[in-house]
Amino acid sequence: MSGTPDELLAERLRELAPRVLGAMVRRVPDFGAAEDAVQEALLAASVVWPERGMPDNPGGWLFAVACRRLADLRDAERARAAREAAAAAEAATAAPPPELPESPVDETLQMLFLCCHPALTDISAVALVLRAVGGLTTAAIAKAFLVPEATMAQRISRAKASIAAAGGGFPPADGEERARRLGAVLQVIYLIFNEGYVRSEGESLVGFDFCNEAIRLARNIHTQAPDHSEAAGLLALLLLTDARRPARMGPAGELIPLQEQDRSRWDRALIAEGQEILARTLRRGAIGSFQVQAAIAALHDEAPDVASTDWRQILALYDLLQRIHNSPVVAQNRAVAVAMVHGPAAALDLLEGLEREPGLARGHRLDAMRAHFCEMLGDRAAARRHFLAAADRAENLAERAWLLAKASRLT
Numbered sequence: 001m002s003g004t005p006d007e008l009l010a011e012r013l014r015e016l017a018p019r020v021l022g023a024m025v026r027r028v029p030d031f032g033a034a035e036d037a038v039q040e041a042l043l044a045a046s047v048v049w050p051e052r053g054m055p056d057n058p059g060g061w062l063f064a065v066a067c068r069r070l071a072d073l074r075d076a077e078r079a080r081a082a083r084e085a086a087a088a089a090e091a092a093t094a095a096p097p098p099e100l101p102e103s104p105v106d107e108t109l110q111m112l113f114l115c116c117h118p119a120l121t122d123i124s125a126v127a128l129v130l131r132a133v134g135g136l137t138t139a140a141i142a143k144a145f146l147v148p149e150a151t152m153a154q155r156i157s158r159a160k161a162s163i164a165a166a167g168g169g170f171p172p173a174d175g176e177e178r179a180r181r182l183g184a185v186l187q188v189i190y191l192i193f194n195e196g197y198v199r200s201e202g203e204s205l206v207g208f209d210f211c212n213e214a215i216r217l218a219r220n221i222h223t224q225a226p227d228h229s230e231a232a233g234l235l236a237l238l239l240l241t242d243a244r245r246p247a248r249m250g251p252a253g254e255l256i257p258l259q260e261q262d263r264s265r266w267d268r269a270l271i272a273e274g275q276e277i278l279a280r281t282l283r284r285g286a287i288g289s290f291q292v293q294a295a296i297a298a299l300h301d302e303a304p305d306v307a308s309t310d311w312r313q314i315l316a317l318y319d320l321l322q323r324i325h326n327s328p329v330v331a332q333n334r335a336v337a338v339a340m341v342h343g344p345a346a347a348l349d350l351l352e353g354l355e356r357e358p359g360l361a362r363g364h365r366l367d368a369m370r371a372h373f374c375e376m377l378g379d380r381a382a383a384r385r386h387f388l389a390a391a392d393r394a395e396n397l398a399e400r401a402w403l404l405a406k407a408s409r410l411t
Contacts, residue, residue, distance in 0.1 A: 009049060011209045012058065013042050018108040020062045021132060024070070025114065032160035033070060035132045041065035108213070109220050112188055116181035117163050124159040125184045130191055131156055140195055147359060182225070186234050186290065189217050193238050197245075198396065211242055222277075232281035233291030239274035240297035243267040255402040259306045271301045289325040292317055311340035328357040335369060344373035364393035368403060375410070384410040 017038060024034035041062045055061040115132060116125040123145070130141045142152035196210025218235040225231050247261035278294045296317050303309035318334035332354055339347035351370055360366050371386035384407045391403035 005050065009046065009054075012054070013045060014209060014213075016059050016062055017042060017132075018111045019059055020066060022111050022114075023063055024066055025111075027067070028070065031115070031117075031132075031163050034066075035160070037066040037069040038062070038132075040069040109185075109217055112185045112217070113178060113181055116184040116188075117159075118177070118180075119162045119165070120159050124155055124162070125181075126187050126191065127152060127155050128159040129184075129188045141191075143363065145359070148362075182221075182228065182231070185221070186218075186230060189214050189221075190234060190237075190290070192217075193241075197241065198399070211238075211245070214238060215242060227284075229281045229284050229286045230288040230290050232277050233288055233294050236274045236278040236281070237290050237294035237297055239270045239277070240294055240301050243270035243274065243301060249398075253398055255398050257402075258300070263304065266301065271298075274298065274301075287320075287324070289321060292321045292324060296321075309340070311337055315341050328354060328360050332360060332365065332369070335373075339373055339376065344376040348373050362393075364390040364399070364403070367393065371403075371406065380410045 020041065021035060021038045024038055025031060028034055044065050045058070045062060049055075049058075111132075112129055115129040120128065127141055127145065131138060138153050138156065139149045141156075142149040145152060147155075192210050193214035196212075196214065215235075215238050218231070218238050221228075221231045222235045243266050244258070244261065246267060247263065247265040248256055250256055274294065275298055278291065278298055281291060282295070296314055299310050299314050299317075315334070315337040318330065318337050321330050322334065331350070335347045335350045335354075338350055348370065351366055351373075354360050354366060367386045367390035371383045371390060374380075374386060375383035387403050387407035387410065391400050391407065394400040394403055
């Protein structure tokens with residue numbers, strides 16, 4: 001494990017959060033209160049541990065602080081902000097913390113299924129789990145769902161309220177109920193991986209901990225349900241995509257786009273494993289969106305360079321994906337294949353129609369794609385203008401630096 005002290009602390013807290021939340025939910029079946037208490041404990045740890053060092057029993061420390069915070073929440077009125085953090089730190093150091101209860105199962109995976117509550121829609125469940133278990137910020141979740149941050153914050157609050165209105169408890173996710181929730185769980189894992197593959201904000205392009213955790217969870221589900229086609233498709237997709245990780249960043253952490261990557265650095269073992277899983281699941285006949293996306297990733301991984309890529313087959317797969325799961329993001333990604341098959345002018349026409357999608361219009365990718373297509377057409381001035389517009393909206397510093405460098409080269 002490598003990184004700055006702040007990154008290592010954040011990664012450790014993300015590892016512990018699902019276990020602490022699971023222990024709290026078993027202690028009191030009120031998800032909203034339990035999740036608030038755990039978030040307060042994580043906040044206290046982020047303040048106290050850098051100053052005093054990580055305790056010998058970090059999970060127990062968080063559990064003790066969360067229990068104290070839960071008691072505080074049940075009192076009529078207690079101090080807020082700095083006083084709460086100070087009280088949490090004092091409570092945690094006043095006595096040896098209890099041992100965090102151990103569980104023989106994958107705690108994170110268990111919490112994913114529990115939080116996909118039958119009282120919630122799949123979208124609300126995914127948003128709640130990403131916040132409570134996945135460790136994603138509300139802003140990052142909002143970006144994934146193409147909605148404003150305030151809208152996502154309200155959605156998460158309503159999800160907690162829905163659970164409370166349904167009795168606040170967590171009915172066991174076994175048998176048919178577990179199968180019903182599996183689709184939402186797979187979507188959560190996919191979004192956790194995406195947040196790691198390109199961080200929504202900050203200096204680092206890749207969040208290795210998010211990618212690794214998503215692949216671990218996908219492997220676990222595939223082991224438990226080896227005949228589930230979409231679970232297999234998701235695992236294949238993550239492996240085939242993550243295989244490019246070694247070539248996606250330069251020595252200074254800068255972005256290297258797909259067309260410029262040294263493909264000899266791609267992880268051939270991951271590619272072979274992903275291809276084998278994909279081939280096995282496609283033979284079953286039932287095709288879902290993760291399987292189609294995995295097939296697209298496999299075609300990219302098989303090609304020795306961009307020019308040799310089977311773009312017509314990729315476009316055909318995007319057409320199939322739109323029929324299975326039509327979304328603005330799928331349409332946006334399909335435009336790249338259209339540019340390679342029918343030319344950049346046709347792709348620009350497609351992007352014009354996507355400008356009316358507010359979620360896409362708020363982000364930077366539409367302008368980045370316009371810039372790329374204009375550059376393909378030889379319109380350097382328009383390409384530079386769109387690269388600068390994309391850089392202005394990009395929140396990840398590595399992406400912003402790459403966009404600004406592209407604009408600079410077109411001056």
